[in-house]
Amino acid sequence: MDYAATTPVAPEVLEAMAPYMTEHFGNPSSIHSFGREAKQTLEKARETIATLLEARPEEIVFTSGGSESSNLAIKGCAEAYSRKGRHIITTSVEHHASLDAVKHLSKNGFEATYLPVDRDGLVDLNALKNALRDDTILVSVIHANNEVGTIQPVKEIVEIAHEKGALVHVDSVQVVGSLPVSVRDLDIDLMSMSAHKFYGPKGMGGLYVKRGVRILPLIHGGPHEKKLRAGTQNVAGAVGMAKALELAVERMGDEVPRLTGLRDKMIEEITSRIDHVRLNGHRIKRLPNNVNVSVEYVEGEAMLLNLDLKGIAVSSGSACSSGSLEPSHVLMAMGIPYEIAHGSLRFTLGRSTTEADVEYVVSSLADIVAKLREMSPLYPSGPCKCKD
Ligand SMILES: *Cc1c(COP(=O)(O)O)cnc(C)c1O
Numbered sequence: 001m002d003y004a005a006t007t008p009v010a011p012e013v014l015e016a017m018a019p020y021m022t023e024h025f026g027n028p029s030s031i032h033s034f035g036r037e038a039k040q041t042l043e044k045a046r047e048t049i050a051t052l053l054e055a056r057p058e059e060i061v062f063t064s065g066g067s068e069s070s071n072l073a074i075k076g077c078a079e080a081y082s083r084k085g086r087h088i089i090t091t092s093v094e095h096h097a098s099l100d101a102v103k104h105l106s107k108n109g110f111e112a113t114y115l116p117v118d119r120d121g122l123v124d125l126n127a128l129k130n131a132l133r134d135d136t137i138l139v140s141v142i143h144a145n146n147e148v149g150t151i152q153p154v155k156e157i158v159e160i161a162h163e164k165g166a167l168v169h170v171d172s173v174q175v176v177g178s179l180p181v182s183v184r185d186l187d188i189d190l191m192s193m194s195a196h197k198f199y200g201p202k203g204m205g206g207l208y209v210k211r212g213v214r215i216l217p218l219i220h221g222g223p224h225e226k227k228l229r230a231g232t233q234n235v236a237g238a239v240g241m242a243k244a245l246e247l248a249v250e251r252m253g254d255e256v257p258r259l260t261g262l263r264d265k266m267i268e269e270i271t272s273r274i275d276h277v278r279l280n281g282h283r284i285k286r287l288p289n290n291v292n293v294s295v296e297y298v299e300g301e302a303m304l305l306n307l308d309l310k311g312i313a314v315s316s317g318s319a320c321s322s323g324s325l326e327p328s329h330v331l332m333a334m335g336i337p338y339e340i341a342h343g344s345l346r347f348t349l350g351r352s353t354t355e356a357d358v359e360y361v362v363s364s365l366a367d368i369v370a371k372l373r374e375m376s377p378l379y380p381s382g383p384c385k386c387k388d
Contacts, residue, residue, distance in 0.1 A: 001361055002313040003289060003350030004146050004174060009240065010199040010351075016243040017201065020236035028233050029224065038235050045235075045242035052249050053191075054182040055208050061225045062238055065205035066173040066194030067097035068218070070140075072207050072229065073169040073190040074101040076215030077138050078110055081167075085135030089166070091115045091123050092333035093150075094142050097192075098171050099329075102140065120282040121150035121334050128157060132164040143172040143191075144179075147315075147330045147346055148281030149290025151175070158187050167213060173197055173205075174287060177248035179256065189213045195237065199351065200244030204237035255351070259288040262349055262358050266291045269362040274369050280331060280344060289349040294331075294340045297379040298372045303345055306368040312361055315346040 009017075020041060026034035028042045043057065050057040063069045078088060090102050092114045106112040113131045115123050123141065132139075139161040144151040154170055161168045169190035175181055176191075177198025183191055191208035195201055209215060209228070221230030248255075263286075271277050276296035295303065300316030307314055327341035336344075347361065373379040 001347040002315055004348035006196050007199045013240045013244045017236040017240040020239050042233055042235050042238050045238040048242040052245050054184040059208055061207045061228045063205045064203050066192050069192035069205050069207040070097040070171050071101045072218050074140055078105050079216040080214040081137040085137045086110045087133055087136045088138045089113045089131050090140045093117050093145055093330045098140055117333050121148050123152050128160055136166045138167050140169040143170045144174045144287050146174050148292045149287035150282045151285045154186050183208050195241035198244050198248045201237050201240045204241050256288050259349055266358045273366045291347040294344045295369055297376045298343045300344050302372055310364045
């Protein structure tokens, strides 16, 4: 129930990768035949990924994952266009990789505007129109939120930004491999993706950089990746990422409706079997595998630990913010009251999730919530033995 955090490597992916860690271990920068073979393999993986996203192969830069891709997009673009302007627009519901990259820039001579979102987590397009200025170089938006699953109107955002001459970076880490994505159709300029979110290996990702868009590298040191990311490429990782995306796209036609059905069943069951529960995120414009709820009068961490004892892995808030007592910045930006945000849980379904799993999770959650509420002095319809 935590597939938004990560996924296992698919058996077919592991099988495709293995030879490139053993027999075919050449360095793609070497001139000899072992190197040339590795280079060919790397470029074939790039081509596969590009084709599946309707990009050109030369528009894909391999990175170490989503965090690096977003850092490269945001900082690399800011540095390249700093003479044109120093204003960046982003949203208040970004992943920390983007948020912290923008924060870093705003401490170093750039100015940032954080767009508000509505109760469902959707970006306010009017706020975007009003925020755009002549010196705005970049609009960076999370495509679908990793915590609440809300999918942003990327096409509209791109149209509005382009009209004002600003570039658009999209953090599509939760979307690539989950839903069909065409960079051509969306007309975005930069797009982050990460293999371990779609049954590929960890530490492997990519950044789409539209032809003609300039960025400067974060890592210097050689001609690799068209000088945008120095270092010997992860050939096996690239092969794995390409295979994983291929499988994901192949299965999407069946998997999207299957997951959507399980998701909707789970939302329906949780909200009908447990009182004082609300769904977070947009009901329809939502990732097919995301269920995020706030359960009033109960702590998220307490539910998480009790679920864990039953063998169920979930997130409270986001993986990065659990462990701290601060409620998630995403839920706060959506205007969810502090105490209610504290009782939030994220369930994210995956390839192996069955209807029986959903039933087990819902009944376990119902039991746990009932037990915890019995101990809660705040729960209004509790046993209240004290009153008589
Ligand atoms: C997981 C995730 C990232 C970070 O990707 P890594 O490959 O783990 O660095 C960035 N953005 C979103 C939306 C994510 O879900």
